[in-house]
Amino acid sequence: MRRRHVGRFALGYAASAFVLLQLAEIIFPAFGIGDNGLRVVVAVATLGFPPALVLAWMYDLTRSGITRTEVGASSPWLRTAAVGSLLVITVLAAAGAGLYLTRQGVFATAVEERGPPQPVTIASFDPAEPIRSIAVLPLQDNSPGDDEAYFAASMHEELIAKLSQLEEIRVVSRTSTMQFADSVPPMPEIARRLGVDVLVEGSVVRTPQRTRVTLQLIHGPSDSHIQTLQWDREEIPDVLAFQTEVAHEVVEAVAARHEEEPFATVASEVDPDAQEAYFRGRYAYDRGTPEGYRTALIFFQEALTEDPDFAPALAGLAGARFLGALEDETISQDELMLAYAEADSALAMDSTSMETREVFALIEGSLPRFMEAPPAPDAFTAVGSVHVVRLPGREDSIVIDMTGFDTAWVAPMTSMGERIEAQVRRQTETVTQNETGRLARDGRRLIGAGRFENAERVLRSAVTVSPENDEAWDLLLRSHVTREDLEGALDVASEWAAAGGMAAPDATDVAELDNAIGAEGDRGYWRWRADRLEAAASAGTPVRAFDLASTYAALGDEDQALEHLERALRDGEPAVMTIRTDPVWDDLRSSPRLREIVREAQRLRLNAPRGGRPPGG
Structure with a gap:
């Protein structure tokens, strides 16, 4: 061995392999070659060592070139045994390294690493189908x-x-x-x-x-x-x-x-310069930053200088002032009151404008969270206000106690309202996070508006603080189903069961939900939910009529859905205000009965207590 310099060759081979690996680690990333490339280099270097050792045994590198090593006095059978042993070691090492690298996925194709491509489902278009x-x-x-x-x-x-x-x-x-x-x-x-x-x-x-x-x-x-x-x-x-x-x-x-x-009533007499300033102010307002609110104040004031009776501009001024005050480290009570007064004046100018109604309702409803002595509610909110509804195909009327409604259940429809709602929620979630009932209510409203990610974040806060909040768990489960995350829905059901609220599903219920979803997809969930709600109602447990209504709407049972929805309207359940934006009602929107209920919900939205006053007042 010493005469053949095999030991020296082995050390040189190891040093060269080490240098090669160091270079590969530096160079490969530049060409987009990842860890698998380095593994291949290691494999080649390892598998190449035994045959290289055999060649070093058999040959010498001399000044005359590569020559066969002189055999000396050793016997032929000893030389043959040595070469055979090295060949066996080479084969075994190659087989072991190959098996290991195969298990590591080094030789797997790119398709195998990524998994099968997800199919893209393209639906057919039928022009005769109504737009829902x-x-x-x-x-x-x-x-x-x-x-x-x-x-x-x-x-x-x-x-x-x-x-x-x-x-x-x-x-x-x-x-x-x-x-x-x-x-x-x-x-x-x-x-x-x-x-x-x-x-x-x-x-x-x-x-x-x-x-x-x-x-x-x-x-x-x-x-x-x-x-x-x-x-x-x-x-x-x-x-x-x-x-x-x-x-x-x-x-x-x-x-x-x-x-x-x-479309008949258009603010056609508004000064063009006031309109331009108003649009610029609303755009700055939508940026949602302290600087944006300050810029919006300037533009809205400019619009009101050109046209003092431009109600939407005055509502924008109130909203920008209110949000700017909330952004300050110390909230100015005077600025909040001024914003409230401006919103009240805007509503008096134009009580039919959705912007003026939303800005006033949201500011008025939010003041108790930020003021020690908020203004007294409007006289219209007095107990005893009622509303009478006549629905198509029904002889009797529905008498509704208006004091049961609250516009907080309704997602804002304008950018001004949305910005106020978002800012108030962001600040009060950290201040009054233990108000899990309010968080559940907010989650229900956000689901009805199709804002599922926001809803799930709010509902997660509710169940984290209060794991026994069954309403929040139920809504969280529904949100996952509505956005077709059925695996996530099953995970939520399992978490709810572990939390152990009074209405929480047990292990059997979760297994039944798993089977129902596996058999019918999201429709299986709605059947499962309908069975649970009906069983609870039969056992004497209070069940919201609106929950039953929305469940049967999702199942396409129009009669059951509208029967429970009318009861929810009669009982004054605020959730009826979400039917306008809740996707579970899409397949029933052509129903005259549902259209009338939607119309009444819109009227209630404008007349509800936090709306401040009836239209025209």
Whole structure:
């Protein structure tokens, strides 16, 4: 061995392999070669060592080149045994290393590492099918200089506001659609995530000489084009009237039947400069930052200087002032009271404006959380206020105690309201996190608005603080099912069972849910839920009529759903205010009975206690 220099060769081989591995570790990442590449180098170096040792035994490197080593006095059988032993060691080492690397997945193909590709399901489009749900995506600003984003944003909100007044169509909130402002996935993916039939996308091009608005209606699940609408104007003296005209044509394109009243009253006498300042103020307000609120205050004040009776601008001023006060380290009680007074004045100017009603309702309802001595509620909230409802096909009337309703159950429909709601929730969740009943209520409202991620975050807070909160667990489970996360729903059911609330499912119930979902998907969940609610009601446990109504609506049982919904309306359950935006009601929206209940819920929304006063007052 010593004469053949095998030991010296082995040391040199090991040193060379070490250097090679160090170089590979540095160079491979630059070429996108990961850990598997390094494993291959290790394997080659290891498997190459035994045969290299055999060759070093048999040959020498001399000045004359590579020559066979002189045999000397050793016997032929000893040389043969040595070579054979080295070959056996080589084979065994190669087999062992190969088996190990195979188990590590080094030789697996790229397809095996990624797993099978997920299929993309494209639904078919039937033009005869009625539109039941729609989402308006943020409009692109294609204007020269990209300085008309505020105009595109105001057009986006006007479209949502007007479409939201259709009784037969569910409209996704602006907050939910804004996630697609910067990146737009494929239309079927957006439709799945928002749970809608139709998507509206478009663009705005605006210059001092011309304004062009282009909108496309697309059947989301199939990515099928339905219709293109375009408006091209040289001069627009009244922007508010133009936006209402655009929204009206979109409504006519998606709904054959609709009320004309929302389009008949337009703020056409508002000064053009006031309108422009108002749009800029609302755009700054939507930024949701302290600087944005300060900028919004300037623009809203400018709008009111041009037109002191412009109620939406005054509501915007109140909202910006209120939110700016909440952003300060020390909340100014004077600023909160001034914001409340401005919101009250805006409502007195125009009690039909959704913006003025929402801003006033949200500010008034939030003041007790931030003020030691909030103003007394309006006289309209006095106990004893009633409302009478007549439904199609029924001889009797439904008498509703208005004091049972609270607009806190309803998701805001305008960007001004959404911003106030979000800021108040963000601050009060940390201050009064132990109010799990309120958190459950907020979660129910957010589910009804289709904002499932926000709902699940709120409900998680509720069950973390109070694991026995069965209502929060039930809503959390429903949220996962509604957004088609059935595995997550089963996990929630198991957690709920472990938490052990009075209405919590046991291990048998969870197993039944697992079987039901496995057999029928989300429909299996709704059957499971209906059985549990009916069993609880039969046992004398109080069950909300609205919970039964929404469950039967999801199952497509119109008679049962509307019967329980009418009872919920009669009992004054505030959750009836969420039917306008809750996706479980989509298949029943063409029902005249449901349309009338939706209409009444909208009236209740405007007249409920935290609304401040009845329309016209």
